[in-house]
Amino acid sequence: MHSNLPVDASRIAADIEALADITEPGRPWTRRAFSPLFLEGRAYVERRMRDAGLETHIDHAGNLIGRRPGKKGGGTLIIGSHSDTVPEGGRFDGIAGLIAALEVARSLADRGIELDHDLEIVDFLAEEVSPFGVSCIGSRGMTGQRPDAWLTRMADGRSLAAGITEVGGDVNAAKARTDIKGFLELHIEQGTVLEREGINIGVVTAISGITRIEIVIEGRADHAGTTVMPFRKDALVAASEIVLAIREAGLELSKTPGHFTATVGEFEIEPNAANVIPSRVRMLIDARAELREDMEVFCTHLDTIAARTAERWGVTIAAPVRISDVVATPCDPQVLAILEQAADGAGISHRRMASGAGHDTGWMAKVAPAAMIFIPCKEGRSHCAEEWAETDDIALGTAVLFEAVQDMDRRLSEES
Incomplete structure (x- = not known):
């Protein structure tokens, strides 16, 4: 384990474990979007956001947002992922990235670091395929890319529009964000490349x-x-x-x-x-x-x-x-370079690679400079109960995000 990381691995582990405990009995780890357990998990995340000093709200698309105002404003940097799971799926897919983003906010507060720009930690609604048969509902909604026809899709006797309302969204207030200046996401690799090669971080070049x-x-x-x-x-x-x-x-x-x-x-x-x-x-x-x-x-x-x-x-x-x-969505070249520099500065090994799976980054990258990083997961297992990622690996990835978001903030200020 690298010493002197600017993030707290024990806090990361505790939050991931707490969310893992919120699951359907006998079905680890199941917390599907729009379900009561999903809302229970969200309530936990929102409490932890508030504990970190973040201002919380649900946006029109049903995303849970924790906001940290910047000194100057002028745009928003976003870090996040999702808290929903597939049925009997893993406890790290999405969750690791969401808790890593929260830990970045906590670590900034611990050190009294103020960014010039607003920072938002986002739990995107329904990144996984939902009971309505569609995915990435929150990131598409935030960026104005959710098809209107989706709102009438039915599941369990209710429409998607009703489901979004139930989680706190408001489809009648839908409006694409124009203030997003950058986006970062951490995720488990869901493959074996990093584990096989003994590399800490995958810098994702594109969403296939x-x-x-x-x-x-x-x-x-x-x-x-x-x-x-x-x-x-x-x-x-x-x-x-x-x-x-x-x-x-x-x-x-x-x-x-x-x-x-x-x-x-x-x-x-x-x-x-x-x-x-x-x-x-x-x-x-x-x-x-x-x-x-x-x-x-x-x-x-x-x-x-x-x-x-x-x-x-x-x-x-x-x-x-x-x-x-x-078609594939490429990640932003400048953000990729920032992530690599952050890893180099901390002595963390890395390599470039593409994502074979879809992610919220794929939709955020269409409207703002965005990129994501992968961390290793055991035997590449994902979307199954056996999915596992080591806390030390998540902490290393979080440390990269911690440095990268500050670099992005500085560069944006220099450009303005």
Whole structure:
């Protein structure tokens, strides 16, 4: 452990443990957005914000905000993450970043350090996929990027608009923030790179774009016991070849400088009967790329794979369809440099890397200079009860945020 860190690791550990105790019985660690337990967790965070001398409120988008006024104003720096979890998910995903942000505010107060600009610690509403089927509700709402159509989505007999109202928001007062001058977020890596390489901090260059692609294979249903093997039009056999080809393409593209993954995550087979040759298969591919050119190469290759497979197995495969297509969001180069300088100054090892998962940073970065850092997590496990991050690693990341937010504040003052 590095000595003389400007943050208190014991406070970080105590707050994370306290939130971990607020969970559904027998389902560690479950505190889904819009649930009573979520509100209980938020109440705890709000108390800790007030203990740190922060002014608290819920904004129109349902985000919990702890504000520390600056000496001069002129804009706001934001640090934060989220307190909601996936079902039976981890106790560090989001929570580590939120408590790290709170600890930055506490450490500034401990040292009597006043920033020129306002500082906000934010618990974003519903970063994880919510019961309403959508995610990053708070960060999209804060920045004016939440689709209006989302407000009528229903779950548990209520609309999303009603859910936001229940947590203290006000959809009728929605207005995109224009005062945000910078954003930082700490998060567990949710992968094994930092752990494998023995590196303390990942400086995140971009939030990878996500493209979801549907492929439908039409074969012919026939009797499984009487149709001889050479004359079958088995949709599942063709689909199996495509799945393996997708893996091979993903492996090749993962060797390029940018982050790339491809996964067949949804798979449906018809008629799904033991004695019938499969007549139809639908699959949905989740492909993620840091570099747009890698995604275009993959999609072009997928078209070729589909055509080749249809011809080989005598089935019909329509051209793959992009169901959704979100390009990568790069982090701000100057903020990346600030984070690296902060790590260097504290003797903390670091490397650049992309995020394969989505985060609130991806939406904040569209409206203000933003970046995030990763800290190691055990065996890369995440979104599961076994998720674990060491307090010492979280404290090192928090120390980087502590130095970086002061540097960002100084630079903004110099530019004004």
